[in-house]
Amino acid sequence: MTSAILVGPGRAGLSVTLAMQRAGHEIVCVVARDATAGEAAAAMLGTSAVDWGSRLPSADIVILGVRDDAISEVAAATSAAASDVGSAVHLSGMAGLDVLRPLGAVGLGVGSFHPLQSLPEPELGAARLDGAWIAIDADSDPLRAALRELAASIGATPFDVDPEARSLYHAAAAAAANFPLAALAMAEDLFGAAGVPFEAAKPLVETVVENAFAIGARSALTGPVARGDVGTVSSQLEAVRRYGPEWEEAFRSFVAVLADMTDQKMDL
Secondary structure: OOEEEEEOOOHHHHHHHHHHHHOOOEEEEEEOOOHHHHHHHHHHHOOEEEOOOOOOOOEEEEEEOOOHHHHHHHHHHHHOOOOOEEEEEEOOOOOOHHHHHHHHHOOOEEEEEEEEOOOOOHHHHHHHOOOOEEEEEEOOHHHHHHHHHHHHHOOOEEEEOOHHHHHHHHHHHHHHHHHHHHHHHHHHHHHHHOOOOHHHHHHHHHHHHHHHHHHOOOOOOOOOOOOOOHHHHHHHHHHHHHHOHHHHHHHHHHHHHHHHHHOOOOOO
């Protein structure tokens, strides 16, 4: 069992600590600049809130669940109060371990624990960590092993990320999490203009995603661009221009990307 302190009770921090608690780990306390938010988070986790700047109680790990641009500041503010804590991690996918240098300087092991999952709110986020993947980094092999065990204990799959590749990893995560939503927003509007409920596309979208992970995204491509049907794509573009003009440029850009992926000539 791991004992943990949460500093910064946002969506990610609460999702992770709630999942940890349900897996049998101990959440020792919550620390927040906003006392009201700290009390609410502590009540959710069935623990106590500690005033900002107070000495931290003994724990295996302190989890910094704060924004990327605040990690260094919070690490520095926490360092003088964390002598009874064994290690510290942040939950950022982009930041390296250097942002935790103030805590490392006072003897804590430092690492990162980034859930590759959407965590919209704590209850749903905690549930979605079961089956998710978590990117791990640490300044020592023992801490890396402990973080991998922690990930596995909440039903997640741990994996290592090369520190030099963190920005690229984060770009990939952003692409996976957000770019499909742009395509779906386009589809939702165009289906609506055609008088078709957006829900009708759900089985199609789910199958396409399953295919992408089963055989690879490029191999899963189907449709007129993949088969080089310029006439059909031209008709589609004309319909988008007429009924969804705000999406014409985006639709054309998607066609261009798909054409490049499939080595098709699409002079439209």
